[in-house]
Every structure is written in structure tokens, then in C-alpha cells.
Amino acid sequence: MKIVACICFLSVTLTAEATDDLTVPPLFFTNQGYRVVSTEILKPTELEKKEFGLVQKSVTRIRSIAQVPLKDTHGKPDWYYRFTIIVEKYAAPDQAKKRLPLIDTPPHGNPHAEPDKAFPLRKGFQHGDKVYIIATDVAMYYFDGPLDKIKKAIEEQVAKETQAAGDKAQVHKVAVLYSEKFLLHDTGKGHPENSDRLKDVVAHLKGDKDLSAVLVWPEFKQATIECLETVHSADYLKLVEKEIKAIGKQGIAGLSTGDTVISPGTWEASTLAAGAGIVGCEEVMSGRASSAFALIRPPGHHASRERGMGFCVFNNAAVAARYLQKHKGIKRVLIADFDAHHGNGTQDIFYEDDSVFFFSIHQHPFYPGTGRPAETGKGKGLGFTLNVDLPAGSGDDAALAAFRDTLKPAMEKFKPEFILVSAGFDGHEGDPLGGLKYTDDGYASIAKELLGIANRYASGRIVFLLEGGYGPQNITGSVNSIITVLKNAQLPVTSN
Numbered sequence: 164m165k166i167v168a169c170i171c172f173l174s175v176t177l178t179a180e181a182t183d184d185l186t187v188p189p190l191f192f193t194n195q196g197y198r199v200v201s202t203e204i205l206k207p208t209e210l211e212k213k214e215f216g217l218v219q220k221s222v223t224r225i226r227s228i229a230q231v232p233l234k235d236t237h238g239k240p241d242w243y244y245r246f247t248i249i250v251e252k253y254a255a256p257d258q259a260k261k262r263l264p265l266i267d268t269p270p271h272g273n274p275h276a277e278p279d280k281a282f283p284l285r286k287g288f289q290h291g292d293k294v295y296i297i298a299t300d301v302a303m304y305y306f307d308g309p310l311d312k313i314k315k316a317i318e319e320q321v322a323k324e325t326q327a328a329g330d331k332a333q334v335h336k337v338a339v340l341y342s343e344k345f346l347l348h349d350t351g352k353g354h355p356e357n358s359d360r361l362k363d364v365v366a367h368l369k370g371d372k373d374l375s376a377v378l379v380w381p382e383f384k385q386a387t388i389e390c391l392e393t394v395h396s397a398d399y400l401k402l403v404e405k406e407i408k409a410i411g412k413q414g415i416a417g418l419s420t421g422d423t424v425i426s427p428g429t430w431e432a433s434t435l436a437a438g439a440g441i442v443g444c445e446e447v448m449s450g451r452a453s454s455a456f457a458l459i460r461p462p463g464h465h466a467s468r469e470r471g472m473g474f475c476v477f478n479n480a481a482v483a484a485r486y487l488q489k490h491k492g493i494k495r496v497l498i499a500d501f502d503a504h505h506g507n508g509t510q511d512i513f514y515e516d517d518s519v520f521f522f523s524i525h526q527h528p529f530y531p532g533t534g535r536p537a538e539t540g541k542g543k544g545l546g547f548t549l550n551v552d553l554p555a556g557s558g559d560d561a562a563l564a565a566f567r568d569t570l571k572p573a574m575e576k577f578k579p580e581f582i583l584v585s586a587g588f589d590g591h592e593g594d595p596l597g598g599l600k601y602t603d604d605g606y607a608s609i610a611k612e613l614l615g616i617a618n619r620y621a622s623g624r625i626v627f628l629l630e631g632g633y634g635p636q637n638i639t640g641s642v643n644s645i646i647t648v649l650k651n652a653q654l655p656v657t658s659n
């Protein structure tokens with residue numbers, strides 16, 4: 164069967180909105196499970212440089228693949244498929260914006276096209292007699308034929324796009340979310356959850372030449388009350404604020420809901436920690452980074468809707484999951500938690516929810532005592548919580564087996580569109596609190612397993628959020644191992 168490849172480039176037609184929202188909707192999955200995605204940084208053309216001062220930052224994405232129903236294939240047998248790939252090459256909107264006033268532009272710059280759901284009116288600008296939408300080209304490719312030939316054609320086209328995009332290494336940016344304001348959360352002398360936990364790892368990442376070449380350090384803000392309320396009750400938020408205010412300008416106190424120290428800087432640090440997770444997701448969704456690691460404190464996975472405990476104030480991973488669902492069109496999120504303690508807060512929040520799958524591997528018996536394998540969810544959420552508990556002394560092999568033999572098969576059914584990782588390092592063999600024996604290499608292997616799942620189902624989208632871990636040097640070693648895996652990760656180009 165002949166493969167028809169029709170390529171149509173719309174002349175410097177710019178797409179995507181002029182705001183910094185360059186979100187691409189979740190990819191379409193065919194019933195064969197086939198998908199294609201590519202995210203690349205492009206070099207701007209000479210024209211773009213000259214006319215719009217674009218000097219960097221454009222992104223190519225295979226935006227969607229549609230499978231045409233068989234009725235449209237004019238009597239061809241049922242192995243006949245059609246895929247459409249749309250590639251958008253985004254320009255840097257901020258730079259273009261500076262040059263010319265923005266206007267509403269028709270879909271794809273075609274003045275006769277009616278805006279619709281797929282191609283709404285977009286912000287752009289007029290230059291001479293041309294209308295530019297913010298971004299560069301839109302290329303559409305159609306492939307008709309039997310599935311195996313289509314797969315091959317798509318792979319070739321993706322390879323071509325990838326090559327055209329220039330330096331492939333540039334896409335492997337790992338966003339690290341860190342702020343010195345996290346150090347303002349003061350837990351008092353001798354507390355294991357202290358600011359040294361972050362200082363050591365950040366100094367290492369900034370000082371390591373190989374790693375720092377792929378790292379980006381985006382700015383972020385405190386999560387808004389509205390964002391926090393997608394997870395926590397208004398009463399709990401008020402209680403936290405009130406108890407922190409009551410401390411005054413100096414000193415520390417215990418949060419009344421559980422064993423968590425608070426200080427005058429805790430409100431800013433903990434809302435910022437939640438905000439860091441959100442921006443990590445933003446960076447990955449926009450393609451500005453291929454993955455992200457939020458080096459945050461206080462941690463979050465013990466915090467439930469109504470109560471902070473176990474050194475946690477707000478549930479950072481849960482807030483990020485709800486943000487993805489509410490603002491980014493993501494339906495199914497996996498939260499994978501490998502902290503040595505059970506993430507009871509996260510489990511509680513999503514226990515009756517079938518849109519967020521919670522997987523936890525942890526030591527048992529250990530604080531907080533929950534997370535037995537029999538806890539699998541409730542109601543609509545039944546089957547969407549998965550717990551693996553390990554006896555003290557368990558090491559890398561036991562952990563890896565859980566990821567490979569328990570989590571992976573479950574994800575074949577759930578098919579997450581985004582993966583959040585509650586990354587605690589108190590399972591490290593050198594940790595002063597935990598009794599597990601994971602090593603830096605073990606964490607790297609776990610990260611590879613998770614990345615494999617992300618590549619298979621979620622177009623590679625993965626964000627790690629720091630939870631526990633009380634030996635600063637162990638955190639540094641393990642974060643280093645994971646970021647090295649993320650740095651060397653291959654883009655998910657095709658998958659069956």
C-alpha cells in the first residue's frame with residue numbers, strides 16, 4: 164500500500180497564545196496504543212531573527228495523531244489507517260510581543276478558516292500584509308496505509324523533524340525548583356528535617372559542570388489559597404496561618420494537628436514549596452524542560468486534607484496533581500512515593516478517586532503505620548491505591564521488584580498522563596531515621612523504571628518532589644543519581 168505523505172508548511176504562521184501558556188493537550192492514543200511525540204528546541208530562521216528579534220527558544224512538537232474512522236477510508240480493508248501529525252514550532256512570544264501590538268488572528272493564519280475547538284482564535288500580530296500567530300510553523304503530515312508501514316513512515320518523519328530541530332541535547336533540560344526561602348522554615352536545633360538537607364544538594368548541582376549544563380532554575384511563586392484549597396480545607400489553611408502568626412517574629416512551635424514544627428518563615432516556605440511543584444509541572448507541560456525536580460521543604464506526603472503531620476504542612480504532590488487536572492487538561496496522574504514512610508496524607512486525599520493513582524513503597528512497621536497492601540482504595544477509587552510494604556533491611560532488589568512487578572502492570576491498565584514522584588531519601592542505607600538499605604544506584608534504577616512508564620504512557624512527563632531523607636549527603640548522592648538519569652533520558656519518540 165502506498166504511503167501518502169502530504170506536507171504543508173504554512174509560511175511563518177505563528178501559533179499558540181501570546182501568553183506564556185504554550186500547553187499542548189495530552190496526546191491522542193489510538194486503540195493500538197501507538198503514539199508519537201517529539202519536543203525539540205529549534206534555531207530560529209534568518210527571517211525570524213531579522214524581523215522579530217527571535218534569538219532563541221522555539222519548540223517543535225508532534226501535537227496530535229488522529230485515527231480516521233474506517234468509514235472515511237473508502238472501502239479499504241480494516242487494517243487501513245490514517246494518522247495526522249501536526250507539528251508546531253513555537254517562537255518566543257515575549258520577544259515577538261515586544262515588537263508589534265497583539266491582535267486576534269484566525270486559525271493557522273488562514274483568513275477564511277472559522278475558529279473551532281481544535282484551532283481557536285489565537286493571539287498574534289500583523290506585519291506588512293501578513294498575519295503572524297505567535298510561534299513559527301505548523302506542519303501537517305498525513306499517512307495512509309497499513310499500520311506497519313504507517314509506523315515506519317511516522318518514525319522516519321519524526322527522525323527528520325528531530326534532525327531539523329538541530330542540537331538534540333538542548334531538549335534535555337531538567338528544571339530544578341529551589342528557593343533560599345525554603346531555608347526560612349526553621350525546625351529548631353537538632354531536628355532531622357532542617358535546612359542543611361537542601362543546602363548541600365543545591366551546592367553540588369550548581370558546582371557540577373556536567374549536570375549544570377542541562378539544569379534550568381525557573382522562578383516560581385507561592386501557591387495561591389485557591390490552589391491549596393483544591394487539596395486542603397479552608398479551615399485547615401486558616402488554622403495553619405493563625406498558628407504561624409501566633410508565634411510572632413521569632414521562635415518555633417508545634418503545629419496543633421500533628422508532629423510538625425512551625426516557625427515565622429513556615430507559611431512562605433510551605434506555600435512556596437507547593438508553588439514549586441506547580442511550576443515544575445508547567446515547565447514540563449510547556450516543553451521548556453523535559454523533566455523537573457522540586458528541591459523543596461517542608462515535605463508534603465503526610466499532610467492530608469485537614470491535617471499536617473510528620474514534618475509536612477501542605478501536600479505538595481497532591482496540589483500539583485490537582486493543578487494538572489484543573490488547568491492542564493491532564494486526566495490521569497500517577498503519584499509514586501518511594502519515601503521510607505508511607506505517604507498516608509496523599510493516600511487519604513485520593514482514596515476515593517479514580518483519576519489519581521497512588522503507589523507507595525515503604526518500610527513496615529514504621530511511622531505512620533498505614534500503607535498495608537490491603538489498603539487499595541474505596542468506592543470509585545477502589546483499585547487506584549497500591550501499597551507495597553517492606554521489612555527493615557530491604558534493599559534495592561526488593562524496591563526494584565515492586566516497581567517492575569507491581570507498579571508497572573498496574574500502569575498498563577491506568578495509563579497515567581503525568582507522573583509525580585514523592586521522592587524521599589530516608590530509605591537510603593545511610594539515613595539516620597529509616598531502616599531500609601537503598602543505594603544511590605538503586606534510586607537511579609527506580610528513576611529509570613518510572614521514566615520508562617512516563618515514556619510509555621505520559622509522553623515522558625515526570626516531576627520529582629523532595630519528601631523526606633535526613634542525611635544531607637545521601638540526599639545529594641541520590642538526587643545526583645536521579646538527575647543524571649533524567650539528563651541522559653531519551654525522548655519518547657515512538658512506542659508500541
Ligand SMILES: [Zn+2]
Binds near residue numbers: 502503589630632
Ligand atoms: Zn519519610
